[in-house]
Amino acid sequence: MNRKLKNICIVLLFLFGVSASYAQSGTTETTLHDFMEDYTKPASKKAKKGDKAALERILKEVPNWALDDQKVKWKEIADTALASGDLESSCKNCHKEYKKEYKKNYRKRPIQVSNELISFLKNSK
Ligand code: HEC
Known part of the structure; x- marks a missing residue:
């Protein structure tokens, strides 16, 4: 491969890497309702089959999306469920x-x- 082509390839790879990490670092706007339907519900199904990883991550994040004056309570509900291992208890408690x-x-x-x-x-x- 000639030198110029090699340099172009390196630059392209670099740009690709930057854009990939940019996509990872951004955020997506949605509503709590849609997040619950699209991600919490399927994660709960998986948790019932024994794979709790996704639901655990959601419960760690969910207080961040609460109204400011409900954050503390939402965190309490999520933390209680995480500590007890009964993740499903959080759905009812919060809902x-x-x-x-x-x-x-x-x-x-x-x-x-x-x-x-x-x-x-x-x-x-
Ligand atoms: C800390 C609070 C909180 C927790 C924990 C929580 N939810 Fe929700 N969920 C909400 C709120 C608030 C809404 C209403 C959002 C709206 O309609 O705008 C909602 C709505 C939903 C909806 C949309 C349909 C409906 O019933 O209105 C589904 C599905 C859902 N949640 C599933 C779950 C499941 C499954 C769990 C437990 C694994 C869970 N949620 C845990 C707060 C929570």
């Missing part, structure tokens, strides 16, 4: 307290989910 009001008033509220988490969850579906 019975917060889902109705959230749905009514914040259905369209955007949340930012890290692309790193999304690609992890996509790969584990």
Whole structure:
């Protein structure tokens, strides 16, 4: 391969690497409802079959998407479930307290989910 071509290849590889890591570092905007449907529900199905990794990651992240004055409570609910190993208990505990009001008033509220988490969850579906 001649030198010029080699250099072009190196530059292309570099740009490819930069854009790949950029895609990983960004965030995707969605709503809590869509995230629950698209990722939490399938992760819960997987957890029931014994693979808890995806749901554990979701429960660690979910407090970040709470309304500011509910963050502490959401974290408590998620942490309790993670500590007990009964991950499914979190669904009911959070939904019975917060889902109705959230749905009514914040259905369209955007949340930012890290692309790193999304690609992890996509790969584990
Ligand atoms: C810490 C809070 C929290 C936890 C934990 C949580 N959810 Fe949710 N979930 C919500 C809220 C709030 C909504 C309503 C979002 C909306 O409609 O805008 C929701 C909505 C949903 C929906 C959409 C359909 C519906 O019923 O309205 C599904 C499906 C869902 N959750 C599944 C789950 C599953 C499965 C788990 C447990 C493995 C879980 N969620 C745990 C807060 C939570």
